[in-house]
Amino acid sequence: ERAALLARLRTMGLTRAQGRRLLVLESLPQALPAALGGILTGWAAVRLLSPGIDLTTLAVPATTSPAGRAELSADPWSLAVPAVAVLVLAVGVAAVQAWWSGRRGAVAELRAGDAR
Numbered sequence: 001e002r003a004a005l006l007a008r009l010r011t012m013g014l015t016r017a018q019g020r021r022l023l024v025l026e027s028l029p030q031a032l033p034a035a036l037g038g039i040l041t042g043w044a045a046v047r048l049l050s051p052g053i054d055l056t057t058l059a060v061p062a063t064t065s066p067a068g069r070a071e072l073s074a075d076p077w078s079l080a081v082p083a084v085a086v087l088v089l090a091v092g093v094a095a096v097q098a099w100w101s102g103r104r105g106a107v108a109e110l111r112a113g114d115a116r
Helices: 002-011 016-052 076-104 106-114
Strands: none
Touching: 002 016, 016 076
């Protein structure tokens, strides 16, 4: 349906670049809350689990005495990288979809839409 809609818009003067921008902007309202929700969930999980998890046995070898408690912390990179990956994936899928639908051409897509 989306490819047929883009084909109809192309017949009305929409350029391929505008079609790509339209698909990318259409994907952002779902991707941005997903990225922000992932950041919030990751931060909350670390804040809630850190008092009950002692990483000293993982951080310090068993042959030496523990120098202190190894704490679980949420650094900005570990929260930002997955969120950016979600955004890049959503925008990339929309861009590939726009590129793929632009390859077929408006006439072929409109004819395929009329056959239903």
